[in-house]
Amino acid sequence: xxxxxxxxxxxxxxxxxxxxxxxxxxxxxxxxxxxxxLLAAALGIRRDESAAQEAxxxxxxxxxxxxxxxxxIRDFHTVQVPKRDKKARYATRKDEMALSGDRLxxxxxxxxxxxxxxxxxxxxxxxxxxxxxxxxxxALRRPRFTLYxxxxxxxxxxxxxxxxxxxxxxxxxxxxxxxxxxxRQQRWLGLDGTVDxxxxxxxxxxxxxxxxxxxxxxxxxxxxxxxxxxEHHARIRED
Amino acid sequence: MTTFIQLHLLTSYPPANLNRDDLGRPKTARMxxxxxxxxxxxxxxxxxxxxxxxxEAVAGHVGTRTKLLGKELFERFIEAGIKEKDAKAWxxxxxxxxxxxxxxxxxxxxxxxxxxxxxxxVDELAQRLVEENRGPEDxxxxxxxxxxxxxxxxxxGRMLAAEPAFNVEAACQVxxxxxxxxxxxxDDYFTxxxxxxxxxxxxxxxxxxxxxxxxxxxxxxxxxxRNQLVDNLSGDEALAERAIAALTEAAIxxxxxxxxxxxxxxxxxxxxxxxxxxxxxxxxxxxxxKPVQGHDYEADAIKALVSQNERFDKSYGQCADSRxxxxxxTGEGSxxxxxxxxKSD
Numbered sequence: 001x002x003x004x005x006x007x008x009x010x011x012x013x014x015x016x017x018x019x020x021x022x023x024x025x026x027x028x029x030x031x032x033x034x035x036x037x038l039l040a041a042a043l044g045i046r047r048d049e050s051a052a053q054e055a056x057x058x059x060x061x062x063x064x065x066x067x068x069x070x071x072x073i074r075d076f077h078t079v080q081v082p083k084r085d086k087k088a089r090y091a092t093r094k095d096e097m098a099l100s101g102d103r104l105x106x107x108x109x110x111x112x113x114x115x116x117x118x119x120x121x122x123x124x125x126x127x128x129x130x131x132x133x134x135x136x137x138x139a140l141r142r143p144r145f146t147l148y149x150x151x152x153x154x155x156x157x158x159x160x161x162x163x164x165x166x167x168x169x170x171x172x173x174x175x176x177x178x179x180x181x182x183x184r185q186q187r188w189l190g191l192d193g194t195v196d197x198x199x200x201x202x203x204x205x206x207x208x209x210x211x212x213x214x215x216x217x218x219x220x221x222x223x224x225x226x227x228x229x230x231e232h233h234a235r236i237r238e239d
Numbered sequence: 240m241t242t243f244i245q246l247h248l249l250t251s252y253p254p255a256n257l258n259r260d261d262l263g264r265p266k267t268a269r270m271x272x273x274x275x276x277x278x279x280x281x282x283x284x285x286x287x288x289x290x291x292x293x294x295e296a297v298a299g300h301v302g303t304r305t306k307l308l309g310k311e312l313f314e315r316f317i318e319a320g321i322k323e324k325d326a327k328a329w330x331x332x333x334x335x336x337x338x339x340x341x342x343x344x345x346x347x348x349x350x351x352x353x354x355x356x357x358x359x360x361v362d363e364l365a366q367r368l369v370e371e372n373r374g375p376e377d378x379x380x381x382x383x384x385x386x387x388x389x390x391x392x393x394x395x396g397r398m399l400a401a402e403p404a405f406n407v408e409a410a411c412q413v414x415x416x417x418x419x420x421x422x423x424x425x426d427d428y429f430t431x432x433x434x435x436x437x438x439x440x441x442x443x444x445x446x447x448x449x450x451x452x453x454x455x456x457x458x459x460x461x462x463x464x465r466n467q468l469v470d471n472l473s474g475d476e477a478l479a480e481r482a483i484a485a486l487t488e489a490a491i492x493x494x495x496x497x498x499x500x501x502x503x504x505x506x507x508x509x510x511x512x513x514x515x516x517x518x519x520x521x522x523x524x525x526x527x528x529k530p531v532q533g534h535d536y537e538a539d540a541i542k543a544l545v546s547q548n549e550r551f552d553k554s555y556g557q558c559a560d561s562r563x564x565x566x567x568x569t570g571e572g573s574x575x576x577x578x579x580x581x582k583s584d
Contacts, residue, residue: 011270011524012415044241047408071269076261077281085339115269116528142517144241146412146464153280155414155460157522159555179554181525188271188528 001204003063003122003173004133006140006160009181012113013070013149018215018226026112026150028069029119029198031216033226034150035062039123039136044144053221059129060136063122063199065174068189070117077109113154116189122173124201137162169204171197171236193239199232209234240517244483244581245559246461246490247512247523249419249540254454255504257495258282264451265424271528273421276455278495280413283459286496287489288391296485297390297478308353309334309345312365319369329374333361336380354389356473390482393471394463410468411461411486412520418455419527419540427452452502456536458544459508460522461490484578487513491574509567510541512548513577514559521558523547537568 008030015027015034030038036057045052082096083103096104123136140162148154158181167173174197182188197206210233217229258266258278268277287293309330316326330345337351353361364379396409430444463486469479494505512523526540526547533539551558563580565572 009525010522011417011528012268073268075266075279077279079281113268116271141519142240143519145408145467146243146462147519148412152409152412153415155412155462155520155522157524159521159551159558160519161555182528184529190272 001124001168001170001173002133002164002166003124003170004136004140004162004164005120005122005173005176006162007158007178008119008121008149008156008160009117010149010154010157012073012115012154013117014111014113014151014154016150022108022110024109024111026072026114027214028114028117029064029066029196030121030150031214032062032200032229032231033216033218035064035121035123036060036218038147039139041145041147042136042139042143043131044139047221050220050222053218055130057218059126059131061124061126061200063124063170063174063197063203065120065122065171066196066198067118067120068116068191069196070114071190073113073115075111075113077111078106079109080104080106111151113151117149118189120174120178122170122199124170133164137164167204169206170199171203171205193237195236195238197232197234197236200229203232203234206232206234206236208232241467242465242515242517243520244463244465245514245520245522246459246463246487247514247544248459248461248490248508249456249510249537249544250416250459250494250506250508251456251537252454252494252504252506253502254425254452255502256450256452256498257504258497265453267422267424268415268417270417270524271530273530274423275418275420275530276422276424276453276457277418278416278457278459280415282495282497283416283490284395284413286493287486288395290489290493292493293391293485293489296488297481305353306338306347306350308337308351308361309340309347312361313345315365316369321369321372325374329368332375332380333364390472390478390485393468393479394482394486407471408467410464410471412464414460414522414524416457416459417524417527419458419531419543420456420536421530421532422453422455424451424453426450450498450501452498456531456540458524458527458540459490460524461486462520462522480582483581487578487581488574507567508565509537510544511565511572511577512544513563513580514561515581516558516560518558518560521551523551541566541568 015030017025017027019025040053040056045056083105140160147156161178165173165176212231212233213228214231215226215228217227219225219227256265260266266277266279267274312330312333313326316329327345331340334340334345334347337353338347338349341348364375368375392407394411397407427450429448431446433445463483468482469476472478491508491511523544526543531539531543563577565577
């Protein structure tokens with residue numbers, strides 16, 4: 001198979017799971033919607049361009065090699081917002097803040113982040129794709145929009161270093177390690193030699209251990225609608 | 240091709256509690272397996288965009304603050320020979336878009352913020368109404384707030400759940416600032432005495448408390464998508480330049496205000512590296528994955544940052560087209576030259 005592989009690392013990442021209200025948990029690895037979003041941003045497809053978004057959803061499958069899930073931190077985040085007022089429109093944040101204290105409320109969100117997570121991603125094309133792997137590689141090298149690790153405040157902290165590889169299976173595709181970020185990377189990232197693979201479809205060379213059904217397959221970016229999809233998983237010791 | 244402007248900053252804060260969690264302790268993160276101090280991106284952005292420095296730098300382009308839009312429109316309609324009743328109704332309908340009106344008046348209750356383009360749209364609409372001698376349609380009113388030229392919205396974005404059409408995708412990405420070294424948060428045990436307590440009955444403190452604090456040298460990272468910023472500002476390149484300069488100045492000079500009264504810990508960045516190019520942006524935090532632990536944090540951190548940048552270029556190819564740095568310790572570079580660098584294309 002041909003696969004486009006690239007790496008994702010940042011001091012902080014947040015891979016949102018379905019959530020309503022105050023708690024905003026993070027999954028341990030990037031889900032399908034996060035990776036679709038990353039490619040869409042690189043290609044310059046806006047959130048409201050439904051046709052192109054749908055085309056992209058139908059074009060690609062992902063596999064994730066989780067080298068380090070990162071350590072969880074929980075961020076206590078408060079936001080001041082004006083009381084609901086159907087008539088009021090605020091052009092700037094300063095406008096909102098100019099309201100008197102009794103018309104401002106504080107809302108809380110508790111956000112989970114992953115510190116020092118490292119993931120390698122493989123993208124394969126489905127039978128019907130509007131883009132070639134070369135198109136996607138070029139877009140990742142010179143993206144149109146800003147890329148991030150799940151939240152805009154979590155920038156990439158290494159080049160994605162995308163490249164196209166040929167392999168018999170996903171494990172082989174993801175085996176060609178990227179250069180270490182620092183000397184003694186094992187120590188600084190707290191790696192223990194165990195990695196997790198998450199993939200869609202047929203991996204080829206990874207024995208399946210279990211299958212999960214995360215609700216992160218994009219139905220409509222417009223309506224913020226997602227459906228569940230099967231995601232296969234295996235934890236393997238690789239030294 | 241999209242041009243990205245990346246800013247890497249090193250700022251040293253004396254003991255402080257700049258950004259607190261729900262227990263009032265300084266926020267932290269873990270990097271390289273050790274605890275670091277952290278200032279959230281939300282906190283940084285809030286202080287930058289509400290700073291006088293930022294507001295003044297983009298003055299004239301942050302729009303007009305007025306209550307009197309309705310009154311002005313009313314007078315304009317009357318002058319054009321519109322019946323008083325219609326003039327009042329139309330003027331209130333338009334003014335109402337910008338803020339609730341005072342009862343029975345065309346005056347907006349509170350100072351409303353009106354961007355330059357919104358002002359223009361209002362003028363065009365008023366002109367059309369006079370020419371066609373009719374009141375405004377609902378759809379025409381909706382258009383008034385679609386492209387606010389406010390520099391802060393263009394940079395930091397806006398999300399209105401109730402009205403997605405007014406959402407603006409932020410052109411600027413701000414990372415959480417994290418210290419380049421491990422920190423141990425200390426507790427300041429303090430007491431406050433009552434000035435009017437003569438001490439005849441007891442000499443105890445009127446208040447006791449504890450505040451967590453720590454000092455740190457922070458690495459912060461900002462990435463501006465120049466093309467998106469210009470788009471958000473409806474093509475106004477000159478305003479985009481000013482917004483970039485204003486944001487840069489704020490990022491270098493404005494400290495979070497948390498517990499400033501207790502610690503007085505304001506600081507300017509001591510090292511700034513700016514990069515321009517269409518290559519995929521990346522922060523340089525990896526420089527500090529292995530925590531800086533020498534005797535001279537600042538010199539060591541600058542060295543680590545510069546060498547990380549070189550290593551990325553060597554492994555992955557040139558990561559930016561051009562660069563400019565200010566090093567306060569060695570006196571290299573200046574703020575004015577930095578601004579000139581950000582401008583030139």
